[in-house]
Amino acid sequence: MSIEVLNESGEVPSPVPEQELADLGRHVLEQxxxxxxxxxxxTLVDEPAMAALHERWMDLPGPTDVMSFPMDELRPGHDEDEPAEGVLGDVxxxxxxxxxQAAAAGHAVGDELLLLTTHGILHLLGFxxxxxxxxxxxxxxxxxxLLTFLAQRGRSTTAAPEAGRA
Known part of the structure; x- marks a missing residue:
């Protein structure tokens, strides 16, 4: 599985280590x-870059939290079929x-980014x-x-962001 994480946001260090985002992506795709x-x-971007993408592709003003750009329209595999190979796309x-959003919800920005990454990958898979x-x-x-990923990392799931939104 090839997962590339690019930090173009200008935030160094990133609020979430690149390896953790890649590990989450791998977890979601394997599951x-x-x-x-x-x-x-x-890819992590700054507000002007996200606002430009949001306006171009969604015709909505201002930045948003997450956008997904599917490529080969891959879908989750099932027991009876072999999953297709290809480029899933970009989150x-x-x-x-x-x-x-994290401040308003009362949790860490890193946890919010993990939630948004999971949400974005699900959109790539057609959800x-x-x-x-x-x-x-x-x-x-x-x-x-998200909760199984956090549990595997030995992190408390009680402090996890509300995964029923994004």
């Missing part, structure tokens, strides 16, 4: 049985927007939250993936 040769890029995060039933499915899965 969802995505082909082991799939490629994923996670773009804005740490400064995540910082404000959405436009309809109530889809929202429940996506956010339940998001919560499970």
């Amino acid at each position: 969802l049985r995505v082909h082991p040769l799939a490629e994923l890029t996670i 773009v995060l804005c740490p400064s927007v995540a910082r404000a 959405d939250h436009a309809e109530p039933e889809d929202e429940r499915e996506m956010f339940d899965l998001q919560r499970t993936l």
